[in-house]
Amino acid sequence: MSSPRRITLKELAAELGVSTASVSNAFNRPDQLSPRLRERILSEARRLGYQGPDAKARSLRTGRSQIVAVILAESLTYSLNDAVASELLSGIAEVLDAHGHTLLLLSGRQTPAKVPGSASIADGFIVYGLMPSLRLFADLPSQRPLVAVDFDIEDHASVHVDNEPAAYAIARHALATPPARPAVINLRLTEQPCNGRITSEHALLSASRTITRARLDGFQHAFVEAGIAPEAVPMWNIEENTHEVCTPVIAEILDLPDDERPDLLLCMSDRIALTALTLAEQRGLCIPEDLRITGFDGIAEGQYRAPRLTTVRQDSTEKGRIAARMVLGLDPTEPRQLSTALIIGDSCP
Amino acid sequence: MSSPRRITLKELAAELGVSTASVSNAFNRPDQLSPRLRERILSEARRLGYQGPDAKARSLRTGRSQIVAVILAESLTYSLNDAVASELLSGIAEVLDAHGHTLLLLSGRQTPAKVPGSASIADGFIVYGLMPSLRLFADLPSQRPLVAVDFDIEDHASVHVDNEPAAYAIARHALATPPARPAVINLRLTEQPCNGRITSEHALLSASRTITRARLDGFQHAFVEAGIAPEAVPMWNIEENTHEVCTPVIAEILDLPDDERPDLLLCMSDRIALTALTLAEQRGLCIPEDLRITGFDGIAEGQYRAPRLTTVRQDSTEKGRIAARMVLGLDPTEPRQLSTALIIGDSCP
């Protein structure tokens, strides 16, 4: 069983006394040769342990690799543990897999310089949540399709949800019962990292992420409509959508004296909202009597618990499917906006 | 701005009037040419928009692609939404990224036939949780490193946790307070899919997954030691570690008449245990007075809630890191067994 080296198509052809073209055709275009010869080739291939045409050589020759690169804004370590990113990826994977493609995972964060190099193997790109300011795109092979998810790039396909109206809708719902002390917890709003209280000028000045910006706009629109001055609403910011990072910031909020502690928290993600829910419960606060909480995203964890989270459901899996279909050229590549659904749970009825 | 086609190294060399070797060296081996020439080449490359050596061609020539394929037993759609698999992937990604490699995601489930073909581009393989019976391995290029996670294959590196002793430990802890009606909820124990009650003979006969089998052995060992006949303990099985699939099975268990309803649930995963916890709370059962519940895995969701889940913590991220280090040849490839930690939470104090 000592196969010192993988056998090549050429060697297989020589062994059989046929041309390499025929062997190649036996694997790729059965109609180009007689069934008899094809069978002979395939059985000899099996006998010699030939695994079929080498993917590296094939992709060089044909120019296609059947690989789609997904470039994520955050680190892979973070993204893979984030429910929303995971849903997106699973939608992408579903479609790619169904069409014989595979998924190459890259992070725009950890190795920005290397991305174009590693990526050049891919047939197309799906870029998730990157700041448009990053000039990464300029370095990606420009002939291949690129789909932006959750933001826009000129001259490229994109898919995202209607963040602004969705945020407006949930805030409107929440404000229908007038809060005494509303507050907003943002996610990655500011240009430079910051975990904790932020002023509203600070927020307005430095908001760069399109999604976050849109959600905040939606909230503020609803505030104005409810007769509340947006700049009077205290805001916090959180840098990373994880339990670890959310916990201290939210603890700070909930540990304020009773007459300062918010009675309504509009959170920019379900992770933030769920952490708030847990910490509030631990402090013996009653939900929703003492504190109402809203999320954003509609992840499973928020719906399979009591109290159920009031949130906006965005179908990230479907977003992934569409992005994948676009990158494979199965869907038109015009910018696509998905709608969301307001889920009224028990955390803010 | 109409670059009709990506420029090649050869064209760049011609443009500069130097050999292709020098251009290649400018990118890969700075020590092989004068700084002056190198700078000239790099700046001309920038000017012409040359993105560096093409990954496809390079990988053909060098035989290395800087890509590691991760082959998951379950569908990608499922795996990406599973906390344990995600943690594993994030550990893998962390190490690969740090060493300039990227991660290609494949599912052993959806396209088993295509796996070897797509995979042949990779420098190495990490295979997660596949049944050893699958003959997939035989078809993977045998010269390249392969690391098995959570199971063993002959002649290959592997890394897993001590499932049997860990299961024994948590069951022993739970049984220290004698339960009136203990029960076990298995995960993917049986050969043919089955969601619901299973008999213990059924379980013993068809258990094929090594992890599940080991965990059940650990539980049963503890039962025997506590003077409980394992075959008298009712068992259920769940096919997929998701809220959707767990919910009806667990509802069936919790909706048994009071005198049949278990007062201790040993669950094979945190997902199962957490679903049980939620459903029990919804039914007004007191945890742990009316019902004690244990999990397995130690996912974050179980620790950031009240009551905290009693479970076994396995560090899947670390498992991923080690697998990645093995596949890159940074760690010795001897079979590696990681230890676990018993976490005594509030769901079974």
Place this chain on the structure above:
DNA sequence: GGACGGTTCTGTATCGATTTAGTTAGTCTT
């Protein structure tokens, strides 16, 4: 019987890089 058409199969250029062996030029020794 020769022109024609259709299969079946082959020879070879090509994809875009890397790398070995080798050339040229310049520097250092003694």
Place this chain on the structure above:
DNA sequence: AAGACTAACTAAATCGATACAGAACCGTCC
């Protein structure tokens, strides 16, 4: 000043396939 080194650069083979243009063969039809 000849020989020995070294640094800087190049020519060309090579990685393993694919796909085009064309050759060989066979049967058919007028």
